[in-house]
Amino acid sequence: MMGGMHTEEPESAGRPHLDRTLLADLLLVPHGPLAALSIVEESESTNTELAAAVAADPAAWPAPALLVAEHQVAGRGRSGRTWQTPDRAALTCSLLMRPQVPRESLSWLPLLAGLATVTALRSTLGLDAQVKWPNDVLVPAGEPAGAQSDDEVDGQALEGWGSLRKVAGILTELLPDGGVIVGVGLNVSQTREELPVPSATSLALAGAATTDRSVILTALAEACISVLGRWTAAGGDAWAAGLVGEIEAASATIGSTVRVELTGGAILVGTATGFAPDGGLLVTDDAGQVTTVRSGDVYHLRLN
Known part of the structure; x- marks a missing residue:
């Protein structure tokens, strides 16, 4: 399924439209992993739009299905945070899955999606991507060789982030019919001036091997289907499934000294030492007490 009318517009410099024909060939069955693919010009939030579309007509969305927006204008993150990116400067997509697994296992979804994103960025773009618990994907701060910047924090330690910067965020949602949506927002070609906060970066600024969004989307979709397929199996x-060890190896948080702002306002400081059976973060304080963190904002005080 290739949804939405596509009206040709002048290409932004270095920001072409997604190659719909190529993506259909690579990602849709029988050659690819997806049962349905829809690319729209604009969406307020691909997660919200996909959830509404599935509720309205479930038969039109056989899983796995992917909704991609060329331009997302009201993206949603954790704690109700919203953002907007320049047209065709990012990859914003939502994957519909219907995993036949116990409901209590679904708490692993953000970490599994993080692992898949890291896998795609490492293998395809040559970046040392890592996951910051529970749902941020980080890469080393930097710019392509020869680039100039007067940003004093570029490449330097930034409080709560060290020398790493956020390049992608993940938002997973459960549907009433038992399906799940995995949303990924990935900064691709933004300039430093187009990023909202100093802790953010883009693939272009990080020196990725390519910023071709069609190539990146293919790698991301294939990695997500592979990781989630192993988990479902x-x-x-x-x-x-052997995935926890891989998640730990991809984690920027495990082994780091962290400050956690817990729901309700309490502050926890300690070392992130591992994962609980449900994917919660285990934090050990100076007294040796272990706390399982299942929600809250995590800041890295000292990296592993």
Whole structure:
């Protein structure tokens, strides 16, 4: 399924439209992993739009299905945060899955999606991507060789982030019919001036091997289907699937000293030492007490 009318517009410099024909060939069955693919020119939020579309006509969205927006104008993150990116400067997509796993296993979804995103960025773009618990993907701060910047924090330690910067965010949602949506927002070609905060970066600024969004989307979709497929095959047991070790290896948080702003305002400081059975973050304080963190904002005080 290739949704939405496509009206040709002048290409922004270095920001072409997604190659719909190529993506259909690579990603749709029988050659690819997706049962349905829809690319729209604009969306307020691909997660919201996909959830509404599935509720309105479930038969039109056989899983796995992917909705991609050329331009997302009201993206949603954790705690109701919103953002907007320049047209065709980012990849914003939402993947519909219907995993046959116990409901309690679904808490692993953000970390699994993070692992898949890291896998795609490492293998395809040559970036040392890492996951910041629970749903941020980070890369080393930097710019392509020869670039000039007067940004004093570029490449330097930034409080709560070290020398890493956020390049992608993940938002997972459960649907009433048992399906799940995995949303990924990935900064691709933004300039430093187009980024909202100093802790953010883009693939272009990080020196990625390519900023071709069609190439990146293909790698991301394939990695997500592969990781989630292994998890589903193991009945939703991330440990039995061998995925927890891979998540730990991809984590910028495990082994780091962290400050956690817990829901309700309490502050926890300690070392992130591992994951709980449900994917919660284990933080050990100076007294040796271990706390399982399941929600809250995590800041890295000292990296591993």
